[in-house]
Amino acid sequence: MKTKLLLLALFALPLASFAQITTETPADSLARDSVGQSTATQDSVAPAYRKLNVYPVAYYTPETQFGFGVKLVHVRKSKGQFPDDRPDLYSPTLVYTTRKQILTALSADVWRQHNGQHLYGQAEYNNYPYFFYGIGNNSPEEAEEPYTSRTINFFGQFDQKIFAKVFLGARYEFKHETLPEIQEGGQLAQKNIIGSEGVVSSGIGPVLMIDSRDNNYTPKRGHYHQFSALFFGKYLGGENNFTRYRLDLRKYMSGIGPGVLAMQGLFTFTVGDAPFQHLATLGGVNVMRGFLEGRFRDEDAIVGQVDYRFPIKGRIGGALFGGAGQVSKRIPDFAVDQFHLAGGAGLRYRLNDEGMVVRGDVAFSKEGMYIYFSFAEAF
Numbered sequence: 001m002k003t004k005l006l007l008l009a010l011f012a013l014p015l016a017s018f019a020q021i022t023t024e025t026p027a028d029s030l031a032r033d034s035v036g037q038s039t040a041t042q043d044s045v046a047p048a049y050r051k052l053n054v055y056p057v058a059y060y061t062p063e064t065q066f067g068f069g070v071k072l073v074h075v076r077k078s079k080g081q082f083p084d085d086r087p088d089l090y091s092p093t094l095v096y097t098t099r100k101q102i103l104t105a106l107s108a109d110v111w112r113q114h115n116g117q118h119l120y121g122q123a124e125y126n127n128y129p130y131f132f133y134g135i136g137n138n139s140p141e142e143a144e145e146p147y148t149s150r151t152i153n154f155f156g157q158f159d160q161k162i163f164a165k166v167f168l169g170a171r172y173e174f175k176h177e178t179l180p181e182i183q184e185g186g187q188l189a190q191k192n193i194i195g196s197e198g199v200v201s202s203g204i205g206p207v208l209m210i211d212s213r214d215n216n217y218t219p220k221r222g223h224y225h226q227f228s229a230l231f232f233g234k235y236l237g238g239e240n241n242f243t244r245y246r247l248d249l250r251k252y253m254s255g256i257g258p259g260v261l262a263m264q265g266l267f268t269f270t271v272g273d274a275p276f277q278h279l280a281t282l283g284g285v286n287v288m289r290g291f292l293e294g295r296f297r298d299e300d301a302i303v304g305q306v307d308y309r310f311p312i313k314g315r316i317g318g319a320l321f322g323g324a325g326q327v328s329k330r331i332p333d334f335a336v337d338q339f340h341l342a343g344g345a346g347l348r349y350r351l352n353d354e355g356m357v358v359r360g361d362v363a364f365s366k367e368g369m370y371i372y373f374s375f376a377e378a379f
Contacts, residue, residue, distance in 0.1 A: 049077040049087070053352065057095055059373060064129060069095030069103070071375065075354055086111040086216055087354055101148075102127045109216070118167065121156040134187055135276065135298055137327045137338055141367060145186035149277075151177040159209055167209040171228055175201045177277060195275025200239045203232030213252065217376060218309075218355035220260045224250040232278070242272030250379055259310030264379045266303040269331070274299065282325040282340060286378045289321065290342025290365035298327035302334060305379060309348065317348035321361070321378070341365065346372075 057069040074090040088110045095103040107122040127150045133139040152175070159169035178198040182188045188196040207228045213219035226248045233241045247267040254260050266287065268280035280301030283291030287303055303325035311317050322343035328334050346361030361372045 048079040049075075051075045051352070055351070055358075055375075057093070064097040064101050065099050067095050067097040067101075067103075069093065073351075073356065075352065082114055085114050089216075089354075100127075101129065113161075116161040118159040118169070119157070120159075122154070124151070124153040126151045126153070130294060131292055132186070132188055132276070133295060133297075135193070135279065136329070137296055137298060137340075139296060143187070145183040145188065146181075147179050147183065147186075147188055148181035149177055150180055151175065157207060159207065165210055165212040165223075167207075167211060169207045169209065170204065171207045171230060172204045173201070173230060173232075174203075175199060175277065193276050194240065194273055195277050199275040199277055200237070201232050201275065201278060202236035202238040203230040203244070204236065205230040205243075215355045218260075218350070218357060219252040219262075220254040221252050223252070224248075232272075232274075240273045240275060242270060242274040242278065244274070244278060245269040245271075248379075256308075257310065259308050262307040262309060262377070262379065264303075264305045266301070266305070268301045270299040280327055282327060285372045285374045288323045288325045288340065288342050288365075289361055289372060289378065290323070290344060290363035290370055291340065291367060292370070295367070296325075296327045296340065299329050300331055300334075301325065301327045307378065309377070312347075315350040317350070317357075319346045319348060319359070319361070321345070321363075348377075 051074070053073045053075075055071045055073065057067070057071055059067050071093045072091060075087050076090075077085065077087050089108070091105075091107050093103070093105045103124075103126050105122060105124045108120070110119040111117070112119070127148070129146055129148050131144050131146055133141070133143045133145075153173075154175075155171065155173045157169060157171040159167035162168050176199075177195075179188065179196070182196075187193060191197055205228060207226065209227075210223060210225040212222040213224050214221050226246075228246045230244045230246075232238050232243065245268070247265075249265040251263045252260055270279060276297065279297040279299060281294045281297040282288045282301060282303065283295035284293035288305070303323065305321065305323040307319055307321040309317060309319045320343075322341070324339040324341050326334055326339045328338075342363055342365040344361055344363035346359055348357045348359050350357050356375070357377060358375055359373070359377065361374075361378075363370045363372065
C-alpha cells in the first residue's frame with residue numbers, strides 16, 4: 001500500500017429541513033417583510049466597511065514540487081446595510097510552481113437586498129497535474145497514470161429569496177480543457193474515454209437553496225441545502241450532451257460540548273455522454289479527505305461527511321473528521337459494503353472577524369496519509 005504526502009494551498013466554497021422563522025417583537029430594531037427580507041430603523045444601519053488582506057501561499061507537492069503565490073481577500077459592506085447583512089467577498093489567487101505550472105482564480109460572493117439576493121461566481125485558469133485511475137468504484141491503485149490539465153473554468157450563480165430562507169435561482173458553468181501531457185500507453189492515450197482528447201462543456205440549469213446559516217464561513221448553527229440540475233449540451237456551445245443532478249445537504253449544530261458538529265450528505269447523479277472530467281468523484285481537499293483528488297469517479301456518487309470543530313485558544317481551533325463515499329454507474333449498483341472510508345484531524349486559524357479560516361488537515365485512508373492546507377472549511 002502506497003503512502004503519499006499531499007500539501008495543498010487552495011481556496012474556498014431534497015431531504016431538507018426548513019429553519020424556523022424567528023418571531024420578533026415591535027421593540028426589535030429589525031423587522032421582516034413578507035418574503036423574509038430585513039427592514040430597519042435608522043439606528044440599525046451599519047456604516048460602510050472595507051478590509052483587504054493579503055496572504056502569502058507556499059507549499060510543496062510531489063506533482064508540482066514547490067509552489068509560491070498570493071491570495072487577496074477583500075471584504076466589504078456598503079453604506080446602508082444592516083448589521084446582520086452578509087458581507088461581499090472578492091478574492092483573486094495566483095500560484096506558480098517550480099515546474100512552471102500555474103493556478104489562478106478570481107471569485108466573487110455578493111449579497112444584496114439585505115440577504116435577499118445572492119450572486120456568486122468564479123473564473124479560473126489552471127495548468128496543473130492530476131492522476132487518473134480509470135472509472136469505477138474499484139479502480140486499482142496500480143492503474144494510476146499522471147496527466148496534465150490546462151483548463152479554463154467559469155461558473156456564475158444567481159439566487160433570489162422567495163420565502164424565509166428559501167432561494168430560487170440559476171447556475172451556468174463553462175469548461176475548456178486540454179490535456180497537453182498524458183502517459184504513453186495509458187488509458188487516456190487510448191482515446192476511448194470521453195474527455196481524453198480534451199473537453200468543451202457548457203451547461204445551465206435551476207438551483208434551489210435553503211440557507212439558514214448564522215455565518216457564511218464558519219457556521220455554528222443552521223442549515224445549508226442546495227439542489228441543482230445542470231443541462232450541458234451542444235446547443236450551448238459544448239461538445240457533449242449530458243445532465244448533472246447534485247444534492248448537497250448540510251447541518252450545523254452547536255451545544256454538543258465546546259464545539260460545532262457539521263454534517264454533510266452529498267449526492268451526484270450524471271446522465272448522458274459526460275466526459276470523465278464531469279463524472280462524480282471522491283477525493284480531494286473538500287470531498288473525502290484521505291484520497292487523492294479524483295481517485296474514484298463514475299456517473300453517480302454518494303458521500304457522507306462529519307466534522308467536529310472546536311476552539312483551542314484564541315484564534316486557534318481544531319477539528320476531527322470522517323467520511324464515507326462510493327461511486328457507481330447506476331443507482332441500483334450502490335452497496336453497503338462498498339463504501340470507502342477516510343478520517344483524520346486538523347487545526348484551524350481564524351483569519352478575520354468574518355470567520356474565514358485557514359486549515360491544515362491530516363487524513364488517513366486505506367491508501368495512506370494525506371496532508372492538506374486550505375482556505376475555508378471543507379463544507
